[in-house]
Amino acid sequence: MKDCVFCKIIKGEIPCHKVYEDDYVLSFLDITPRTEGHTLVIPKKHYENFFELPDKEIKNYFKGVKRTAELLKTKLNAKGMNILNNNGEIAGQFVFHLHFHLLPKYEKGKELWPKQEYKGSLEDTMKKLKS
Amino acid sequence: MKDCVFCKIIKGEIPCHKVYEDDYVLSFLDITPRTEGHTLVIPKKHYENFFELPDKEIKNYFKGVKRTAELLKTKLNAKGMNILNNNGEIAGQFVFHLHFHLLPKYEKGKELWPKQEYKGSLEDTMKKLKS
Numbered sequence: 032m033k034d035c036v037f038c039k040i041i042k043g044e045i046p047c048h049k050v051y052e053d054d055y056v057l058s059f060l061d062i063t064p065r066t067e068g069h070t071l072v073i074p075k076k077h078y079e080n081f082f083e084l085p086d087k088e089i090k091n092y093f094k095g096v097k098r099t100a101e102l103l104k105t106k107l108n109a110k111g112m113n114i115l116n117n118n119g120e121i122a123g124q125f126v127f128h129l130h131f132h133l134l135p136k137y138e139k140g141k142e143l144w145p146k147q148e149y150k151g152s153l154e155d156t157m158k159k160l161k162s
Numbered sequence: 163m164k165d166c167v168f169c170k171i172i173k174g175e176i177p178c179h180k181v182y183e184d185d186y187v188l189s190f191l192d193i194t195p196r197t198e199g200h201t202l203v204i205p206k207k208h209y210e211n212f213f214e215l216p217d218k219e220i221k222n223y224f225k226g227v228k229r230t231a232e233l234l235k236t237k238l239n240a241k242g243m244n245i246l247n248n249n250g251e252i253a254g255q256f257v258f259h260l261h262f263h264l265l266p267k268y269e270k271g272k273e274l275w276p277k278q279e280y281k282g283s284l285e286d287t288m289k290k291l292k293s
Contacts, residue, residue, distance in 0.1 A: 081231065081243075081245060082228075082231065082232065082235070084228070086221075086225055086228070089220070089221050089224045089228065090220050090221040090224075093220045093221075093224050094217060094220055097213075097215070097217070097220065100212065100213065100249075104213070110252045110253075111248070111249050111250025111251065111252035111253030111255070112212075112249045112250065112253055113246065113247070113248055113249070113253050113254070114212060114246070114247040114248075114262075115244065115245070115246050115247075115274075116244070116245040116246075117242070117244055117245075117274075118231075118242050118243045118245070119242025119267065120242065120270075121241045121242035121267050121268075121269070121270050121272075122241075122242030122243055122265075122267045123242075123244070123274060124242070131245075134253075136250065136252050136253045137252075138252070139251075139252050141252075143246075143248075143274065143275050144275075
């Protein structure tokens with residue numbers, strides 16, 4: 032969709048730190064990560080939110096979510112993971128192209144959505160993911 | 163699974179406020195809701211978390227998540243929705259049977275996971291859901 036920043040990432044018009052890709056989904060590091068490896072998983076076709084995802088796309092999309100989650104868990108040695116999707120501005124959705132957040136967790140007592148950004152470099156995270 | 167509280171709910175050994183059910187999933191109101199209509203969606207087969215859900219179950223499970231989300235949105239006139247899954251104790255998982263939380267949202271400025279419980283009665287919510 033024209034003017035959708037995630038569609039531009041899919042087309043390669045905006046760069047990203049790619050974590051996983053297949054025929055149906057693209058996963059990339061969030062540029063304002065809340066934990067190391069905080070990743071967004073988006074379908075390659077434009078759907079505004081979870082409610083717009085057709086039944087026939089459910090399997091391919093969530094298989095991509097699962098593959099991405101497995102990769103993050105293994106490569107980053109995460110001890111747990113929060114999986115989060117916001118629908119509607121009122122629920123904290125800012126980009127209106129369906130995306131699930133994957134937030135790997137490493138320590139006890141950390142908030143669901145840490146107020147502070149993770150300050151490590153995305154390049155260092157990418158090195159671990161590619162190892 | 164023996165001693166799993168969610169398996170007992172599926173078997174009818176523990177009661178619940180049922181929101182949606184099909185051959186593969188059961189959805190019921192969270193007993194400590196964070197917003198009106200806060201619902202859990204569980205697969206009828208016991209899987210500890212998202213990582214354990216086999217690929218062949220993905221479509222049936224997330225179709226159930228979607229049907230439940232649609233029902234909550236329509237019947238409760240929600241303006242948005244957060245969809246959340248916690249994997250591992252460190253990420254806030256307390257019951258080790260896969261579940262996604264659906265949190266309908268009605269107002270701007272509410273936290274992702276409100277600290278205060280929603281104080282309305284579950285019976286009143288059920289009346290709206292059945293209307």
